[in-house]
Amino acid sequence: MSIFFSHFLLSLSMFLAILLFLLPPAEGANSTLSCYDDQGTAVDWFYLYKLPRPHEEPTEEGLKYLLLEEKSEGWVNGSVLVGEMAGALGRTVGPLYEEGELGYILYNDQPPEEHHSENAHSGGHTKGVVLFDSRQGFWLVHSTPHFPPPKTAGSFSYPSSGVYNGQNFICVTYPLERFETIGEQLKINQPHIYDCHIPESVASSVPTMVELCKHGHVGRSNSSAPLASSSPANRSASLLSLAGKEFISFAKGAAFENDLYHSWVAPALQADLLVQFWRRSTGILDSDCSPAYKVLNINLLSPGQHLTFKATEDHSKWAASVSGSWVCVGDINRNEAEEKRGGGTVCQQNSVVWKAYRTAALKCDSCSGSVEECEAALLY
Ligand SMILES: *[C@@H]1O[C@H](CO)[C@@H](O)[C@H](O)[C@H]1NC(C)=O
Ligand SMILES: *[C@@H]1O[C@H](CO)[C@@H](O)[C@H](O)[C@H]1NC(C)=O
Ligand SMILES: *[C@@H]1O[C@H](CO)[C@@H](O)[C@H](O)[C@H]1NC(C)=O
Ligand SMILES: *[C@@H]1O[C@H](CO)[C@@H](O)[C@H](O)[C@H]1NC(C)=O
Numbered sequence: 001m002s003i004f005f006s007h008f009l010l011s012l013s014m015f016l017a018i019l020l021f022l023l024p025p026a027e028g029a030n031s032t033l034s035c036y037d038d039q040g041t042a043v044d045w046f047y048l049y050k051l052p053r054p055h056e057e058p059t060e061e062g063l064k065y066l067l068l069e070e071k072s073e074g075w076v077n078g079s080v081l082v083g084e085m086a087g088a089l090g091r092t093v094g095p096l097y098e099e100g101e102l103g104y105i106l107y108n109d110q111p112p113e114e115h116h117s118e119n120a121h122s123g124g125h126t127k128g129v130v131l132f133d134s135r136q137g138f139w140l141v142h143s144t145p146h147f148p149p150p151k152t153a154g155s156f157s158y159p160s161s162g163v164y165n166g167q168n169f170i171c172v173t174y175p176l177e178r179f180e181t182i183g184e185q186l187k188i189n190q191p192h193i194y195d196c197h198i199p200e201s202v203a204s205s206v207p208t209m210v211e212l213c214k215h216g217h218v219g220r221s222n223s224s225a226p227l228a229s230s231s232p233a234n235r236s237a238s239l240l241s242l243a244g245k246e247f248i249s250f251a252k253g254a255a256f257e258n259d260l261y262h263s264w265v266a267p268a269l270q271a272d273l274l275v276q277f278w279r280r281s282t283g284i285l286d287s288d289c290s291p292a293y294k295v296l297n298i299n300l301l302s303p304g305q306h307l308t309f310k311a312t313e314d315h316s317k318w319a320a321s322v323s324g325s326w327v328c329v330g331d332i333n334r335n336e337a338e339e340k341r342g343g344g345t346v347c348q349q350n351s352v353v354w355k356a357y358r359t360a361a362l363k364c365d366s367c368s369g370s371v372e373e374c375e376a377a378l379l380y
Contacts, residue, residue, distance in 0.1 A: 032135075033095060033131055033135075033136060033138065034136065034173045034242070035088075035092050035140075035173045036091035037067065037069050037088050037091075038078060038080065038087055038088050040086075043069045043071075043173070044070055044173050044241050044242055044243040044245060045170070045172045045241060045247075045348075046068060046069040046088055046171050047068040047168070047171075047327075047329065047353060047356070048066070048067055048068075048078075048168070048169040048171070049075065049166065049303045049360075050063075050064075050065045050082050050144070050162065050167040050168070050169070051065060051166055051307055052164060052165050052307075052309050052313040052314060053163055053164050054307065060081060062163035063082045063083060063163060064077070064078060064082070065078040065082045066304045067088055068353060070243075072352070074304070074352065074356050075304035075356050077304075083156075083157055085155075085156060088171075089156075090156050092140065092171055093129060093140070093148050093156050094155075096129075096131055096156070097151060097154055097155050097156055101199040102131060102132070102133055102137075103130075103137070103179070103197065103199055103206065103209065104130060104131045104132075104151070104196060105129075105130040105191075105195075105196040105209060105212060105213060106128075106129055106148060106196065107126060107127065107128055107191035107192055107193045107194065108146070108147065108191075108192060108194060109123060109124060109125050109126060109191075110146055111194035112147070112148075112149050112150060112159065112194070113146075123190050123191070123341070124189040124191045124254075124331075124341055124342025124343050125332060125338050125343045126190075126191050126192075126342055126343040126344070127141070127142050127143060128140055128141045128142060129142075130179070130182060130209070132174075132206075133176075134176060134202050134205075135175070135176055136173060136175050136176055136242055137173070137176070137179065138171050138172060138173050139171075139174060139182050139346075140171045141170050141329060141330055141331065141345075142167065142168065142169040143168050143169075143278075143315050143316050143317055144158075144159070144161075144167045144169075144315070145159070145161050145162065145315075146159040146161050147159050147162055150194060150195040151195055151197075165278075165313055165314060166313060166316050167315050167316055168316035168329050169329075170330075170346055172241050172245075172247055172346070173241055173242045173243075174239065174240075174241055174242055175242050176202065176205055176206075177205070179205070179206045179209060180205065180206050180207065180208055180209070181239060182209075182239065182249070183208030183209040183211075183212060184208050184231070184235075184237070185235065185237055185251040186212060186251070187208055187212055188231045188234065188235055188252065188342065188344075189252070189253065189343055189344055190254065190342035191212070191342070193212060193213065196212070196213040197213065198210050231253060232253075233252065233255035233256045233257075234250070234251060234252040234253065235251055236248055236249065236250045245348070246348070247347065248346070248347045249344060249345075249346050250264060250328070250345050250346075251343075251344040252264070252332075252342060252344055253342045254341055254342055256339070256340075258339055259288070259295070260330075260332045260338075260339075260344070260345065261273055261295045261319055261332075262285075262290075262293070265319065265345060265347070266294075267292055267293055269324060269347065270293070270324065271321035271323050271324045272293050272294040272295070272321065272322040272378065273293065273294070273295045273296070273322070274298050274319065274321075274322065274358070274361045274364055274374055275295055275296070275297060275318070275319045275334060276301060276311060276314060276319070276361070277297070277317045277332075278314070278315050278316075278317065279297075281333065281335050281337070282335070282336075283335045284334065284335050285297075285335060285336065286365065286369075287364070287365045287367050288367070289380060294367070295334075296367075296374065296378065297364060298311050298361045298363070298364050299311050299362075299363040299365055299371050300371075301314060301360050301361060302360060303360035304356075304360075305359070308362065317329070317330050317333055317345070318345075318357060319345065319347075320357040320360075320361060321354070322378060325349050325354035326347050326348070326349050327354050327358075328345040328346065328348075329345060329346055330344050330345025330346060331343040331344060331345070332344065332345065361374050362374070363377075364377040364378075365377065366378075366379075368380050
């Protein structure tokens with residue numbers, strides 16, 4: 001009897017040991033944090049172009065999007081509308097609203113449920129989502145006001161304020177080790193953080209995220225200034241994705257006081273740039289042909305060549321190089337006010353991505369002030 005019983009105990013403990021070995025770690029156990037495509041496949045990165053709603057078309061037209069990921073040969077129509085859980089954006093950001101000890105930072109100069117008095121004219125002009133666990137996660141940089149909802153909202157959704165205009169998203173999956181560098185870049189950007197949490201279990205890997213979450217959380221006017229003092233005015237950082245692809249983050253703070261694209265990104269990439277940005281504000285910077293590299297404002301676009309729209313209907317902020325196959329997607333417009341605000345862009349050198357963005361630029365402002373095909377506009 002006792003032999004039988006001890007044998008039973010031995011088997012039981014072996015069984016338990018094997019069970020423990022097979023179970024994934026408790027934290028973030030349910031889902032792998034990653035960028036996901038429309039089919040629910042974890043992807044190393046994607047670019048998402050939310051299309052503008054053409055005048056007098058139904059709301060649904062303003063929720064359509066194009067997607068580009070590593071497997072694609074160019075823009076592919078989104079398989080659902082942008083706010084649905086079954087789409088790339090919902091599948092990627094959705095895990096934020098589930099149970100589990102996840103590290104996250106949500107930042108946006110136009111946060112959800114913004115009170116009128118809080119309108120952000122200080123701090124970084126920067127929008128994004130960082131979500132990670134003890135293994136990996138993603139950094140999503142985007143242009144959409146009031147997006148995404150805070151965790152307390154309980155579920156993913158896309159705001160009505162993001163329907164009319166075009167919007168851009170770049171999502172990259174990174175291993176945990178990259179999030180400290182991402183935190184340092186964010187800190188330079190002086191983000192308005194409206195929701196965040198960094199669990200104890202990962203805190204020692206991401207001290208800058210901890211600092212951002214602690215100090216960047218309460219009150220916009222106070223939050224960024226003391227943080228910024230310990231950061232440089234600008235810094236670029238090479239970030240290797242989970243699959244080892246190189247992305248370059250350009251981050252600037254208020255002290256940079258110059259045009260991100262002409263003064264820094266173009267010379268750094270050693271290429272002329274075509275830049276799409278939000279035109280409907282004051283102090284817009286003209287196309288710039290002064291030495292050394294030209295930066296032209298895009299005027300008319302057609303990503304995917306189905307819908308053609310003006311830059312005035314597109315809130316996206318992106319740049320495509322004229323040579324060298326670079327694409328950058330970020331937060332900063334070309335205007336005087338944003339020379340003095342934090343923000344940045346994330347660039348990748350990839351010929352498929354480049355072709356998708358470069359062919360989206362139909363017309364540009366030449367440096368003589370005329371609107372022409374971008375190739376012709378570059379000749380001035
Ligand atoms: C895990 O995912 C399943 C299916 O998505 C869900 O029903 C369940 O509640 C999740 N469990 C936890 C602990 O999050
Ligand atoms: C993608 O969408 C556009 C506009 O809605 C449509 O004209 C086009 O046929 C679609 N392409 C494919 C491959 O479904
Ligand atoms: C803002 O910062 C100033 C100076 O650092 C401090 O005196 C004040 O209490 C802060 N206000 C808030 C709301 O934290
Ligand atoms: C900051 O920007 C300038 C261009 O304005 C550039 O030359 C310099 O290398 C940048 N600094 C860092 C640390 O990247």
